[in-house]
Amino acid sequence: MRVGVVTFPGSNSDVDSMRAVEAVTGRPARSIWHKETSLDGLDVVVLPGGFAHGDYLRAGAMARFSPIVPALERFARAGGPVLGLCNGFQVLTEMHLLPGALVRNAGLRFRSEIVHLRVENASSPFTNAYRDGELVRFPIAHGEGNYVASPETLDRLEGEGRVAFRYVDEAGRPTTGSNPNGSARNIAGILNEACNVLGLMPHPERAADPVLGSGDGRRLFESLLAAVSA
Amino acid sequence: MRARVEVTLKAGIRDPQGHAIERAIANLGYEGVRNVRVGKLITLELTGPREVSERRITELCEKLLANPVVEDFAVLMDERERESPRAGEP
Known part of the structure; x- marks a missing residue:
């Protein structure tokens, strides 16, 4: 599997993503500067976390x-798997590859902690190594x-099984207390209609080795x- | 001509900043202040005929300056503050 990780000015999870990819695939990921214009030869593209362009105006707006975006749009529309993590999720909503938007956390605080998530759809190319309803920590x-x-x-996202991950408590219940940012219906990650684009606020790439506090993210990769080998 | 673009969160979107300011106002002892909302003000200068500028600024708001999923925008054009054209520009 050949994976490309796009770096924008201000990305900070690009190296973590590349390490997680290499740990799982045994092949180094390709680093793609945002000014490049081709994604030829890649099987998967990752938009990593960080603060692209300083999050000026709105996260993901710039x-x-x-310049890489037209190639990314073509790649996604042709069915290529695109994984947007944290800031990458914000970029995907700004690109309208995913519906909705991500706004300021309801509690105003920047939240940095490990959370519990429930896998809501274990049949996507991003989640097939999990079980439906499984609890993971990212x-x-x-x-x-x-x-x-x-x-x-x-309603449409729920009805079509496009909520991939939800914030839950330790018992797997989507409570207000377990929702770190006020997301509608405790949504942490969503899929596009064709299920080849996933946007996820939590960081599986920072949970790809038990030494980091959780190894649960490894199975996403x-x-x-x-999915790519199938 | 100069334009002022106001970008505000849509009515249904929670504004935690506005809420925090509202609490601070109440803590200061002021009564009767409600519905505090925080937005952005972007000022810019456009050259060219007014109708072209108006079209351009609306397009820019929809494309970049506001996210229509969660934000509204309002544009105020002010011709009086027009600055003299730079050399080489129409």
């Missing part, structure tokens, strides 16, 4: 017009992760490997 580190969308969009 990254959305980077870290979060964001100030603007409050997912908002219209009630119709939310194993899922991609299985």
